[in-house]
Amino acid sequence: MIALGQQIENKFLTAVNKKSGNNILDCYQCGKCVSTCPVSSFMDFPPREIMQMIKLGLKDETYMANSMWFCLTCAACSGRCPREIDIPRVMESIRHLAIEENVNPDDPHVKNIRKFHEIFLDMVRRYGRNYELRMMAEFNIRTRNLFKDMHLAPKALLKGKIPIGHEKVKSAKAIQRMFKLAEKLENTK
Amino acid sequence: MTKLTYFPGCSAHGTSEEFDSTLKLVMKSLDVEMEELPDWNCCGATSAHVMTENLALALPLRNLVLAEKLDNKTMGIACASCYSRMKSTKVEMDNHPELAKKINSTIVEEGEYKGDVDVKSMLQFFYEDIGTETIAGKVTYPLKGLKIACYYGCLLTRPKNITQFDSPEYPMSMDNIVEALGATATPFDFKTECCGASFSISDTEIVLSLSGTILEMAKESGAHLIAVACPLCQSNLDMRQPDIAKKRGKKFDLPVLYITQLMALAFGYPLKDLKPSKHIIPIEQALSHIGEEIATPEVKKKPKKAVEAESEVE
């Protein structure tokens, strides 16, 4: 192999490759993923650019982007990627790396999305199952957006769309233990 | 009698109660005995894998382990999101025994994962285990005249290496089932586009935009209604439809029905069993097209299309 200039180890690329089980260097920037992705227009950098940023080792810029938070894991892109890169898996990996390194982008959308997932998981931790009305209410309270979706609430409630009262898994204790043990695993990697 | 373990998922006892209840009716007609997975837990949905690595596998794994305690070979999953989490976990566990062991260590009481229960979406179960012929044989009230856009969303057929079912780009399984019920499936290019899924609450604008395009294309295909097989798709397309209509300045009037509601109707259950009052967009007007003659060119085209479709899927 011909080395052009000085070779600097790209630690970020190695980390993402390892976590995602992909080789980002395979990406030849065709842009198919961008034209396929339903949310690329909402992203700071569409998937193709994220791939290039990882190749260039632009860790901070990647972590601060909202792209991986907008990824819906719909896998439309990876189905069409000629280099067979599992793009949603890469998105997931950089998201997890960013969480591990405690990077919090300032983007209000990202804040909302994170809050939503945190509340959701909290609900599962407590009850073993999710409870939709409570979920909506807690999200709106915690994001101080009390009246969001209020126009839907009475209609949905009337139509029995959203149940009142809620379900618990019998072995809620087992779930709570699972959360603790999984958290430990997360920290001992 | 076929037996099937049933994983309802959190929304079956909530927003998608009519999916759950019509599924039970349909299975009764098809002679399938469903055994609800005892003490199942939430699969973690999008949230677990957005935020964590291990929990995203542990939550579904507990359900898989519980399912292995029953005698049934297959677990049928109602919600597409639950299905996706459960199937990905299964594939991951089967391919990486080391990882399986590690994740299994977080599930203390339930036991070891063996990997001998198959995981299928209900759509896949209907298509592969029951078959369109058997389904057609149960029809007592053909849905002739009804034009239906079949919407699969992203997770029922993607990613291909996980789902191993139908086409990731242009699936036909639901279209074929709908035709077996006597209805006409419209050509619908947006059948696997994403509806915005879990952004329903956290980033509603995205859902309004993505689901809006899906509604536009379904309307353009000439459909009277949309058929779905996932509670999240249903609520995004139905509950958000008035907002989308307002935003786009047009009316869609496209009710969104679960495939099981349509099957129940065709199998002869009365309209009230479909729980029409659960729908934000009323379903009665669309269903009144049943019995109508479809304009001649379409009738001519239909058999050829159905044959092509069949061979494409196989």
Ligand code: SF4
């Ligand atoms: S489709 Fe694949 S190869 Fe093309 S730009 Fe996207 S990731 Fe790179």
Ligand code: SF4
């Ligand atoms: S998986 Fe993510 S990046 Fe790929 S098309 Fe879907 S939303 Fe876009």
